[in-house]
Amino acid sequence: MGKFLEIFPSFITYITWFGIVFLVAYGIMALKSAASKHSITVDTNSNKKATSAIVLTLFSLSFLNPHVYIDTLILIGTIGSKYIGTDQNFFVIGAISASFIWFFSLAYGSRVLIPLFKKPITWKFLDLFTALIMFFVAYSLVA
Numbered sequence: 001m002g003k004f005l006e007i008f009p010s011f012i013t014y015i016t017w018f019g020i021v022f023l024v025a026y027g028i029m030a031l032k033s034a035a036s037k038h039s040i041t042v043d044t045n046s047n048k049k050a051t052s053a054i055v056l057t058l059f060s061l062s063f064l065n066p067h068v069y070i071d072t073l074i075l076i077g078t079i080g081s082k083y084i085g086t087d088q089n090f091f092v093i094g095a096i097s098a099s100f101i102w103f104f105s106l107a108y109g110s111r112v113l114i115p116l117f118k119k120p121i122t123w124k125f126l127d128l129f130t131a132l133i134m135f136f137v138a139y140s141l142v143a
Contacts, residue, residue, distance in 0.1 A: 003081070019138075019141055020141050020142060022066070023134045023135070023137050023141070024134070024135065026134045027130070027134030027135045028131075030127045030131035030134060031127070033127045034124045034127035034128045034131065076095050080092065080095070
């Protein structure tokens with residue numbers, strides 16, 4: 001990605017504005033969700049799904065998620081391209097380690113948080129927090 005940006009430096013401007021619009025839209029959706037009277041429920045007694053349905057969901061969440069490409073290609077790729085030689089190798093190992101720790105903790109920690117997320121108010125706070133974070137990141141990109 002770093003090499004691509006060297007060839008097309010104006011691309012970063014387009015991606016930045018796309019990111020700003022995306023973050024603002026995501027923040028507005030989170031605010032709407034927080035303001036709605038509908039609540040999300042956590043179903044811990046659901047029937048087991050077929051393995052094919054689980055694998056399809058896994059691949060959909062992995063490869064159709066725009067955050068994967070924004071984070072991996074744009075953010076990490078651009079930052080990582082500034083390092084040279086063994087520093088770049090250490091950066092890659094650090095990024096992979098941080099990602100593994102984050103997602104493992106998120107998956108394992110979700111089991112602990114199930115009782116908390118059975119309450120609709122928790123989802124409203126999460127949506128409000130998400131909206132604030134999205135608006136803050138969009139603002140920081142503008143500034």
